[in-house]
Amino acid sequence: MNFDLSARSRQILEAxxxxxxxxxxxxxxxxxARRHALxxxxxxxxxVMSHLEEMGLLTSPHTSAGRIPTEKAYRFYVDSLVGxxxxxxxxKNNIIRRCRQSGAGxxxxxxxxxxxxxxxxxxxxxxxxxxxxxxxxxQIEFIRIGTHRVLAILVSxxxxxxxxxxxxxxxxxxxDLLRMSNYLNELMQGLTISQARARILAEMKNEKVQYDxxxxxxxxxxxxxxxxxxxxxxxxxxxxxxxxxxxxxxxRMKDIFRAFEQKGxxxxxxxRCMNADGVQIYIGSETPVSLSAGVSLITSRFITxxxxxxxxxxxxxxxxxxxxxxxxxDYTARLVSRLLSET
Amino acid sequence: MNFDLSARSRQILEAxxxxxxxxxxxxxxxxxARRHALxxxxxxxxxVMSHLEEMGLLTSPHTSAGRIPTEKAYRFYVDSLVGxxxxxxxxKNNIIRRCRQSGAGxxxxxxxxxxxxxxxxxxxxxxxxxxxxxxxxxQIEFIRIGTHRVLAILVSxxxxxxxxxxxxxxxxxxxDLLRMSNYLNELMQGLTISQARARILAEMKNEKVQYDxxxxxxxxxxxxxxxxxxxxxxxxxxxxxxxxxxxxxxxRMKDIFRAFEQKGxxxxxxxRCMNADGVQIYIGSETPVSLSAGVSLITSRFITxxxxxxxxxxxxxxxxxxxxxxxxxDYTARLVSRLLSET
DNA sequence: ATTAGCACTCTGCACCAGTGAGTGCTATTT
DNA sequence: AAATAGCACTCACTGGTGCAGAGTGCTAAT
Numbered sequence: 059m060n061f062d063l064s065a066r067s068r069q070i071l072e073a074x075x076x077x078x079x080x081x082x083x084x085x086x087x088x089x090x091a092r093r094h095a096l097x098x099x100x101x102x103x104x105x106v107m108s109h110l111e112e113m114g115l116l117t118s119p120h121t122s123a124g125r126i127p128t129e130k131a132y133r134f135y136v137d138s139l140v141g142x143x144x145x146x147x148x149x150k151n152n153i154i155r156r157c158r159q160s161g162a163g164x165x166x167x168x169x170x171x172x173x174x175x176x177x178x179x180x181x182x183x184x185x186x187x188x189x190x191x192x193x194x195x196x197q198i199e200f201i202r203i204g205t206h207r208v209l210a211i212l213v214s215x216x217x218x219x220x221x222x223x224x225x226x227x228x229x230x231x232x233x234d235l236l237r238m239s240n241y242l243n244e245l246m247q248g249l250t251i252s253q254a255r256a257r258i259l260a261e262m263k264n265e266k267v268q269y270d271x272x273x274x275x276x277x278x279x280x281x282x283x284x285x286x287x288x289x290x291x292x293x294x295x296x297x298x299x300x301x302x303x304x305x306x307x308x309x310r311m312k313d314i315f316r317a318f319e320q321k322g323x324x325x326x327x328x329x330r331c332m333n334a335d336g337v338q339i340y341i342g343s344e345t346p347v348s349l350s351a352g353v354s355l356i357t358s359r360f361i362t363x364x365x366x367x368x369x370x371x372x373x374x375x376x377x378x379x380x381x382x383x384x385x386x387x388d389y390t391a392r393l394v395s396r397l398l399s400e401t
Numbered sequence: 402m403n404f405d406l407s408a409r410s411r412q413i414l415e416a417x418x419x420x421x422x423x424x425x426x427x428x429x430x431x432x433x434a435r436r437h438a439l440x441x442x443x444x445x446x447x448x449v450m451s452h453l454e455e456m457g458l459l460t461s462p463h464t465s466a467g468r469i470p471t472e473k474a475y476r477f478y479v480d481s482l483v484g485x486x487x488x489x490x491x492x493k494n495n496i497i498r499r500c501r502q503s504g505a506g507x508x509x510x511x512x513x514x515x516x517x518x519x520x521x522x523x524x525x526x527x528x529x530x531x532x533x534x535x536x537x538x539x540q541i542e543f544i545r546i547g548t549h550r551v552l553a554i555l556v557s558x559x560x561x562x563x564x565x566x567x568x569x570x571x572x573x574x575x576x577d578l579l580r581m582s583n584y585l586n587e588l589m590q591g592l593t594i595s596q597a598r599a600r601i602l603a604e605m606k607n608e609k610v611q612y613d614x615x616x617x618x619x620x621x622x623x624x625x626x627x628x629x630x631x632x633x634x635x636x637x638x639x640x641x642x643x644x645x646x647x648x649x650x651x652x653r654m655k656d657i658f659r660a661f662e663q664k665g666x667x668x669x670x671x672x673r674c675m676n677a678d679g680v681q682i683y684i685g686s687e688t689p690v691s692l693s694a695g696v697s698l699i700t701s702r703f704i705t706x707x708x709x710x711x712x713x714x715x716x717x718x719x720x721x722x723x724x725x726x727x728x729x730x731d732y733t734a735r736l737v738s739r740l741l742s743e744t
Numbered sequence: 745a746t747t748a749g750c751a752c753t754c755t756g757c758a759c760c761a762g763t764g765a766g767t768g769c770t771a772t773t774t
Numbered sequence: 775a776a777a778t779a780g781c782a783c784t785c786a787c788t789g790g791t792g793c794a795g796a797g798t799g800c801t802a803a804t
Contacts, residue, residue, distance in 0.1 A: 086766050099778050104767065122766050122785045161630070162550070163566040197544050203560045204706075207505070211554060211562065217546045219554065219564045223506040287504070297658040306651045308643060315640040315658075429797050442747050447798065465754040465797050 075127045075135045084124030129342040145385040169292045176295025181374030187290040188366035191252040200235040210283035222283045238276035255284040302375045313350035331357045337388045342376045358391035363399045418470045418478045425646045427467030472685040488728040512635045519638025524717030530633040531709035534595040543578040553626035565626045581619035598627040645718045656693035674700045680731045685719045701734035706742045
């Protein structure tokens, strides 16, 4: 979407967007003329503004108010943001310090990262953990809980753990459980969790195995264990959305919080963001997450040592401080990838 | 707090409380006289009301509005609620069905229970998982993740799992890990997690052990594993609080959501509720959770088969449908205890 | 003891300028 | 021809006024 805009029009548009981001109030021609050190009268600015309005880059809430950028304007602004404010050393250190202070486990790190993103941006931090199913199988263990229950514990090479309590119709002695886990550990060696699941299903049809009750039981139990229950998503600083004046309206707020509660749904929609590399910016209606209107999403992928990918970013109002948030998300994604790899 | 109230005064107070609960609007004398089938004029009711106001049971927002119950009035209302509406069979089945539909694991059940409490009450559902530390140790396992990391997995007899990634300064071969876990499993047999932690700390001071590098390393690692990171708390249906007219104000809303985000703090405060048996009712400022003003908390304990206790309940506005929520919480707590024990 | 009646109080709503920020157009300047 | 000064116009916002309605508190009558 390349507009045929004069340099001056651009500058003015940029000034309006930035003013609006800063104040959340419609900005008028005289404000632009003043702020903008350039020697231009408000009348001239007015002409340009009405032109920009015709192009669909600005709207006015009513005749005698200033003008507000449209989504299109934000998009243009972001695309032409040549001078992505470099992230300062101080801020970098801040991020590093905060991301490090958590425990060593992946979930802890990710949760803390989400917190950090939120508190540094003042918007909502979001982190989607690397999908467990595409992670590589490490080990499976069975632990007998009571007489008819077995706890299956599945561990991936990233150190992610998934456990599942499985009901069994007979009491399985610990010895058998041990043999079962040995067999399965052999079977799933080196596969991803989802491959392992496929292997299990295939093996269940294997005739030789069907006659071995121990093996078939092992497969049945493990099949349940590898059937993963949704990935994790860390949404931190939700309350910060309330600081934004555009969400002071109760109805809009309700919409957003409802959406935040539907983490499962969100996860699905976010998976789209994981396909491309680099920072992804979704403005307003471009946002895959259906969080009512007026929100933007900035994300970037990060990768774990064994190449599974996760997503991290920030959710805020369309009127978001793009110039600071974008480099922040970018840097954080790189940082997390690096932190995870330095073992 | 036994007030010296005539039967009539009581009836009127009850009518006002119920009216206010239903409408969230100040209730006037004529409304009471009407609703109240009793043959009383509004003037008489007015006299009684002004008496009740003197006693601190009612207030009026301004002279020409109706009156609003104070916390004291709710307390009185709840205490003298003789006819706790019996929970209907249909509703019972509803609860049972919903609590059952989750997986077999304790966390899944509890999360679903919290959801159920929320959706049936239309307030916020809250469930505090039984403390891991007071649960009985079942087994510890070590899994080697990379060269300098060991994943410690701790399982309790309730089937709760806690895992922790521990950094080691040397590479420990799998064989050693197995010996270590055998030693520890022996050591902690039959103890609660917190006792196990004490045992580990004691054992570390044991001279004989200090000279055995394998043992002392095992103790070091397991010490980290048993240092539990806060218990779990399931807060579901937070967005429902937005349906309450008294929270349509942005500032109050922010307060509440901030409090909801501080789950750790909440947990501490809630531990007070776990000491007494039966349904606990905290009205307004009695609430241990410091969620700004105007909220009430209704909780009850539930117990797991091995006698650890958890907490479950509902958070809502002071103007809460006590007569339906109280029996609901009561029933749900009993039900969960039963569901957990029927293995 | 209860109630009818009435004056009084206070909120909420509608209506009405007046104000000020901001626009769009036109005539003028450069 | 582009930029600007000037001016009429629009429209939200504010504060004041007046009225209706709900509700109270008091007093006098039942």
